[in-house]
Every structure is written in structure tokens, then in C-alpha cells.
Amino acid sequence: MKHSRIRLAAGAALGALAALLLALWFGAAIGETAIPFDVVAKTAANRLFGASYPLAAIDEGIVWSYRLSRVVVAACCGAALSLSGVVLQSLLRNPLADPYVLGISAGASTGAVSVAILGLGGGMIGLPLGAFAGAVIAFVLVSLLALRAGRGSAAIILAGVAGSQLFHALTSFVVTKAANAEQARGIMFWLLGNLSGVRWPDVTLALPVALVGLVICLAQARALDAFAFGKESAASLGIPVRRVMVILIATTAMMTAVMVSLVGSIGFVGLVIPHATRMLVGVRHGVLLPAAAIVGAIFMIAADVLSRILVPGQVLPIGVVTALFGAPAFALIMSQRRASL
Secondary structure (H helix, E strand, O other), rough: HHHHHHHHHHHHHHHHHHHHHHHHHHHHHOOOOOEEEEEEEEHHHHHHHOOOOOOHHHHHHHHHHHHHHHHHHHHHHHHHHHHHHHHHHHHHHHOOOOOOOOOHHHHHHHHHHHHHOOOOOOOOOOOHHHHHHHHHHHHHHHHHHHHHOOOOOHHHHHHHHHHHHHHHHHHHHHHHHHOOOHHHHHHHHHOOOOOOOOHHHHHHHHHHHHHHHHHHHHHHHHHHHHHHOOOOHHOOOOOOHHHHHHHHHHHHHHHHHHHHHHHHOOOHHHHHHHHHHHHHHHHOOHHHHHHHHHHHHHHHHHHHHHHOOEEEOOOOOOOOOOOOOOOHHHHHHHHHHHHHH
């Protein structure tokens, strides 16, 4: 029985990884200019393994310099936001918790925009660090407001909504007051989610952050299982509640800040994907966390592909695509959950 479970888990893991690789392959091939699938595979072989397949320079350049880096960052972004949603929903025991609702994403946007337009830090602070500072400030502010309002998770959600509106207003104020017309257009498009400017240097930041975030969350999987019964029950089981919350919230803030600094603010991924994944694999976090990361990565790759092909000759902000599909999906999930109660 034990060996069959191990084989089943290994098969499921290999199947999930194969699905992710297939999504990356499709994401690199499909777009404004269709690239044959074999060209994508040969380009990856040439660049990664030193193969010498003869390819047209323009096709190889599109695949390697534009498409592959873009889909890898999209996958990292989807995985990180999904992990953040799982962690926050478990810690707060609220199905509406995610980085967007709790103001973390809005705070990260404000921090990144302040560094980019106002030059805060005198050039010593990059966009990721500015976004991380904004995310931390936003969450601290939301937490303080929630403590004043009450200790329930509903108070945290309401405080998060207020915090999100505040930081969105601050971002708009900075853009309106300090940015020129070209900067304002670029920032507003970026805030809706934009992968067009992503290149391989961004992968070297996004990929380690997503992997480190996954490892940290998996290390706390048992604690997250215990939080399902409340903080008091988790403490009675020997879980260091405060330390775990600090570690996990800092991890979600880090992942959210880095992804926002790279691609802008993207909603519904951290809200919808955790619920959809729970319906597939259950609530045990040892399985739920990696599954949510993979499902979120595939979802973001699909959203990126759709953003390139829905309107011929124009690339839609990816945040528009995730909202168009995420909002109805969330409504469907919630209606099914209510029907099952």
C-alpha cells in the first residue's frame, strides 16, 4: 500500500512537471508570429545544451530573446502569486485573502512607482527593493488597522480593501504629479500587468524568488495544516505561531513585491488558483502548495498567450486577461462551494 502511494505521488509529480514543460513549449511557440514547435525545441537545445541545429536567425532570436524569457517569468509570477494566496488564505482562515485584496500588491506598486518616478533612494534602491518596502509598509498598515477594528479575519479583509484603495490613490497621485506624459502611459500600462519588456535578466530574479518561496512554504506545510483549526489549536500542537506567521507573511510579501516590480499588479491569480487547486488535490499543504504553484504557472502562461492573440496586432495587459477569466471562475467556484454546504 505504501509503495503504491509513493508510485502514485511520483507519477502525479512527473505528470504535473510534464504539463508545465508543455505549457512553456506552447507559450514560446504561440503569439503574434507563429513559430513551429520543433523550432522552439531546437532553439532551446542550441542555447542550453550546445546543439547545432540550423535555424533562421530571426526565428531563434524571437524564441530565445523574447518568447522563452517571457513565459518563464509568467510561470514564476503565476506560481508565486498562487503560493501567496494559499498561504494567506490558510493563515487568516479567510477564502478572500490574497496579496491583491490585502493591499500587498497595491503597496508594492506604490513602492516601485515611487522609486521609478520620484527616484527615492537616490539610485541606491532598485525596483524590487522599493516594491518590497511598499509591500511591507502596506501590510503593516493593514494589520494595524485590522487590530483597531477587531481581531476577526473579516476585519483584515476590510482593512485590506481600504489599504488597497489608499495605495492605489497614492500611486495615481505620484504618476499624475511627477510623471511626464510618456512615463504616465508606460506606468499605467505596466500597472495593469505587462510582460512585454521581460528579458533573461528578469528570469534570474524571478526564478530564484519563486523557488525559494516554494521551499520556505513547503517547510511550513505542517504548520499551515495546523492553522486550519485556528491559531490557538496550532499553538497547542506546538507550532510557534508568531514566528511562523512572520516568516510566511514576509515570504509572501517578498514574492509579491518582486513579481509586481517585474510585471506590474495582476489580480485574481492569488485568489482563484488556490480554490481551484483545493478542488483538485485537497487541503493538505504538502500537496496543495506545489500543486498550486504549477497550476498558477500554467494559468499565467495561458493568460499571456491569450493576451498576445485575442486582439490581432495588439498585446493586451495580462492583468486584463486574468480578470476577464478569473472573475467568472471565482464566481463559479464560490457558487459550487455554497451548493455543497
